[in-house]
Amino acid sequence: MSMPAHFMESLIEWIEDNMDKPLRIEDVAKHSGYSKWYLQRMFTSTTGKSMGTYIRDRKLMLAADDLMNTNDRIVDISERYGFDSQQSFTRIFGKKYNVSPSAYRKNNVRQVA
Known part of the structure; x- marks a missing residue:
């Protein structure tokens, strides 16, 4: 059994609309009405x-955009996207972008005054 394409599109849209929340896989599964195991297999597929x-x-992509285009504090950006702490955000961001959030901000052109 597979999920219809429109279902997955609407689920991804719901995920995108809720990026400012912690968003655990269990929450997404509950919203979808499917078990988390089945949903994860279908999502990956x-x-x-x-x-x-x-x-x-x-x-992380949204946070990187905020780092470049706002003057918001890093701690506020990490909280906005549901990271447990600024330290965990900095660690995860560094693994993805090979630079700390503050260095990323410093090295990229900012669009705000």
């Missing part, structure tokens, strides 16, 4: 990424 990786990468 459809997108080529695990749901956890997709959510983390999108949150």
